[in-house]
Amino acid sequence: MQAEHVRLRSLRKEDGKLLYQWITDRDLFIQNAPYKPVSEVEHEKWVESMLLEHSDLVFFVIEDLASSVAIGTCKLLNVNALHRSAELQIRIGDESARGKGLGTEAVKLLLNFGFQDLNLHRIYLHVFKANKRAVRAYEKCGFHHEGLLRQAAFIDGEWKDVNVMGILKTDEE
Numbered sequence: 001m002q003a004e005h006v007r008l009r010s011l012r013k014e015d016g017k018l019l020y021q022w023i024t025d026r027d028l029f030i031q032n033a034p035y036k037p038v039s040e041v042e043h044e045k046w047v048e049s050m051l052l053e054h055s056d057l058v059f060f061v062i063e064d065l066a067s068s069v070a071i072g073t074c075k076l077l078n079v080n081a082l083h084r085s086a087e088l089q090i091r092i093g094d095e096s097a098r099g100k101g102l103g104t105e106a107v108k109l110l111l112n113f114g115f116q117d118l119n120l121h122r123i124y125l126h127v128f129k130a131n132k133r134a135v136r137a138y139e140k141c142g143f144h145h146e147g148l149l150r151q152a153a154f155i156d157g158e159w160k161d162v163n164v165m166g167i168l169k170t171d172e173e
Helices: 013-023 040-050 102-117 132-140
Strands: 006-010 059-062 068-081 085-092 121-128 144-155 159-168
Touching: 006 121, 013 040, 013 068, 013 121, 040 102, 059 085, 068 102, 085 102, 102 121, 102 132, 121 132, 121 144
Parallel strands: 085 121
Antiparallel strands: 006 059, 059 068, 068 085, 121 159, 144 159
16 A cells, blocks of 8 residues: 555564664653563564464554655554454654654555455544644544543653544545
């Protein structure tokens, strides 16, 4: 799948080293979740598991079309066929690719995949309330604020509020 500036492609074994760099970047990681160091062995096992087929997870690498370089990852997880819903997560690991709209393009591709190919009805996400840049990007993609999880995450010694945002297939039409 591709848009004007990015493509979503499946994970390759050789992506493992780059993904390891991104998940060991503490400053990047704490924008989305509590940081927990991961060993290379644990990471290699995770990459191997991602290469297998999962019924409740779809994982993509985001590639910049101009350079054919991987700049991030995105996924739909907790895919629920009965309720036709899934949770969206994205990470732009390449610092030079942030703030250029590439993540927004990737999210739109992933939404299209979820609604068209997986026949989902609802896609939701969790984002730190203080991460204004991410919140604005999700709003640009059509996500609506659905709620606030007060003091739901403990990061760097302080409690963080977490926004719940969602989009319905009918919002896209």
